[in-house]
Amino acid sequence: MELERVDIASKRTQTGVDFLPVNPKGNVPVLELDDKDLLTESPAIMQYLADLKPECELAPPNGTMARYRLQEWLGFVNSDLHKGYSPLFNSATPELVRRERQGALSKYYGLLEKLLTTQPWLLGERFSVADAYLFTVTSWAPHAGLDRSRLPAISAFQQRVGERPHVRGALLAEGLLRD
Template sequence: MKLYYSPGACSLASHIVAREAGIAIELEKVDMASKRTQGGIDFLTINPKGNVPVLELDDGAWLTEGPAIMQFLADLKPERDLVPLNGTMARYRLQEWLGFINSDLHTSYAPLFNPAMLGLIRSEKREALFKYYAVVERSLTHQPWLLGEQFSVADAYLFTVTNWARHVGMDLSRLPAISAFQQRAAGRPQVRAALLAEGLLRD
């Protein structure tokens, strides 16, 4: 399988999940500005939506959207316990977190990467993000991971999105549980391996 990614983008979460699951994947870097892959392919012919990640399956089919890709990869290796069993309430709790991270946290970051955004609006967007993070903070105050004691695909997604905070001037020190979560996740060997592979860390 091949994962089309952009360093540090939301595709990092799928990359982390693949490594945590022990699934060997080929990485194909995408320049999001030019929409060209490192192999010179027009990325829009692969995903007309223009977004990473895209997972190219062994049969040549493509799967898009991070939450779907992460669950697909994790379901290939159920013994790694990265997702609860389908049909259980725990699985729906996982999907609840994935939906929240995707629709509230992830999308709220996008405007903050726009350099043309006015300072006042930027400040308002940051405060809105802190309100969303307050929900996460309450959960992580009492447990190490979003679903409890077990690292899951939701944690890979939360770590990836929250890693953007320092790039948009958000100080997370007022959120000690989330700050501790980020350090805990970053310390996982497979998370570190993914960061190194994408050029986001140095040995």
């Protein structure tokens, strides 16, 4: 699997390819499969990757209530948290909108703080792709002006995920962590 970065502003890949023919929505991520089919949207990609290696137990089996809970968490992280950050990374966002988004995100993190005080992972005792997604999105908080210092369970969650060997490997590969 190869990583190719995309400049969202210019809609060009790191090798200079126009990204819009790849994904007309203009969004990342996009996963190109072996048969050249493309899969978009984080929740779909994460479930697909988890299903490739069921022995890793990153997603509960299809048809179980636990799988629907996974989809519930992936939907929440995607639509409420991930999309909630977008205006905070745009310098043209009016201050009123910025404060509203920070307030909404703080409310959502308050709910997550309460949950993660009682269990280590979103689905309980087992790490899942929803936890990986939450970790990624939550790592944006300092860059978006969100203070996590009063969220000890969220901070402990971030540390637990960040210490996982595969997560460390991914962060190193993307240049987000130095060894």
